[in-house]
Amino acid sequence: MSVNFLHQLLIAPIPYLPKSLVWTLSRRYIAGTDLASAFDVVRTLNNAGCCATVDVLGEDSTTREEVEQARDLYLAAIAGIDRKKLDCNVSVKLSDFGLRMDAEYCYAAIRELARRAKEQRNFVRIDMEDSSVTDVTLNIYQRLRNDFENVGTVIQACMRRSPDDVKHLLDTGPTHIRLCKGIYLEAEEIAFTAADDIRVAYGVLLEQLFVGGAVKVGIATHDPHLVEQAKGLIERLQIDRSRYEFQMLLGVAENMRASLVGDGHPLRVYVPFGERWFAYSVRRLRENPEIAGHIVRNLFTRH
Ligand SMILES: Cc1cc2nc3c(=O)[nH]c(=O)nc-3n(C[C@H](O)[C@H](O)[C@H](O)COP(=O)(O)OP(=O)(O)OC[C@H]3O[C@@H](n4cnc5c(N)ncnc54)[C@H](O)[C@@H]3O)c2cc1C
Incomplete structure (x- = not known):
């Protein structure tokens, strides 16, 4: 059975499943529907030695009202x-x-x-979405960093263009980057698709x-191989703790x-929350067969 076929088999019915079941499948990865639930999770993470970043679930606002709502929640x-x-x-x-x-x-x-984040000594990370918006996202990041030090964006290791993007960013100003594989x-023409190639690029x-x-x-990775490699690099290059943090998704x-926190490494957990958790879960499941696999596996695993 091909991976694609298996993927289709796993995810095709998801939008038709009862919401309560999709919630059961996803809740490990989502803090809740409101800010108060997200703050509870963040407090628990802070007490366990991790910092956090909150993400209001939502993509592709199509009206100014939706944008204002999203901005006001942030x-x-x-x-x-x-x-x-x-x-x-x-x-x-940004979508x-x-x-x-x-x-x-x-x-x-x-x-x-x-x-406003600057006034409150906080920091805004611009997630990277699919390749149709890479240019405009990097462009907005660059415009913002001309005026603000408290902004960063994301580079996806899977994208063939990323070394050039990183070079350009480093050459043109102070650079705050989250490095991830890319979801x-x-x-194939614009991205590595084999797991080993993405690891090497990372x-x-x-x-x-x-x-x-x-x-x-x-x-930003949960890949044990990359985490070990990063630890080795930090050691070899004597990178100060103020210059890096590991980042992982909630759950x-x-x-x-x-173990990373126990060894004294800074670690940030990505905490998604919001009313639009259903659309987010369905989209994530549709986009990535691996995640569909993980979530289905969670259904059968005791926690
Ligand atoms: C903090 C953070 C922010 C991110 N931001 C972005 C972004 O802005 N843009 C973007 O394109 N991508 C983003 N990603 C997603 C990222 O690109 C990868 O798709 C994702 O992290 C899986 O890759 P991995 O490096 O963990 O390696 P993988 O090889 O995929 O995973 C390694 C191991 O981690 C575990 N694992 C990984 N993901 C999951 C999961 N969802 N559920 C359960 N177990 C899992 C599994 O045990 C797996 O074997 C982000 C990831 C993190 C951690």
């Missing part, structure tokens, strides 16, 4: 983080801020968030970022997470 998030003295920043998908609808409107909204299914990019002087690098690789 503004409430940074205000709450400040008030509750949580060790937490925010991660944003949630209307990128595909009106890129300038999106820029104005994310700029407002960056400005979107992309064409190692090369991580070294490029450290050696090239990135202000801070988020090492994933918790043992490895605890």
Whole structure:
């Protein structure tokens, strides 16, 4: 049976499953539907020695009202983080801020968030979405970092263009990067698709970022091989703890997470929450057969 066929078999019925069942499948990875639930999870993570980043679930806003709603929720998030003295920043998908609808409107909204985050000594990470928006996302990041130090974005190791993007970013200003493998299914012409090739690319990019002087690098992976490699690189290049942090998704690789924290490495957990968890779960499951596999496996595993 081909992987694709298996994937289709696993995920085709998901949008038709009862919401309560999809919730059971996804809840390990999602803090809840509101900010209060996200803050509870962040507090628990902070108590366990991890910092966090909250992500309001949502993508592809199509009206200005939706963009304003998303922006206001993020503004409430940074205000709450400040008030509750949580060790937490925010991660944003620009499509949630209307990128595909009106890129300038999106820029104005994310700029407002960056400005308010700066006032509250917080940080805004711009997630990277699929390849149709890589250029415009990097462009908005570069415009923002001309005025704000408290913004960063994401580089996907799977993308063949990434070494050039990293070089350009490092050559042109202070660079805060989260490095991940990349979750979107992309064409072979523009992306590595074999797991080994993506791993090799990841190692090369991580070294490029450290050696090239990135202000801070988020090492976002649960791949034990890459985590070991990163630890070796940090040791070899004598990278100060202020210049990196490991990053993991809520509910994933918790043992490895605890062991990294136990060894004194900075570690941030990505905490998604929001009303739109159903659409998010279905889309994630559809996009990535591996995740469909993980979630289905979770259904049969005791926690
Ligand atoms: C903090 C963070 C932020 C991210 N931001 C982005 C982004 O902005 N843009 C983007 O394209 N991608 C993003 N990603 C996703 C990333 O690109 C990968 O798709 C994802 O992390 C899986 O790759 P991996 O490096 O963990 O390696 P994999 O080889 O996929 O996973 C290694 C091991 O981790 C475990 N694992 C991994 N993922 C899951 C899961 N979801 N559920 C259960 N177990 C799992 C499994 O045990 C697996 O064997 C982010 C990931 C993290 C951790």
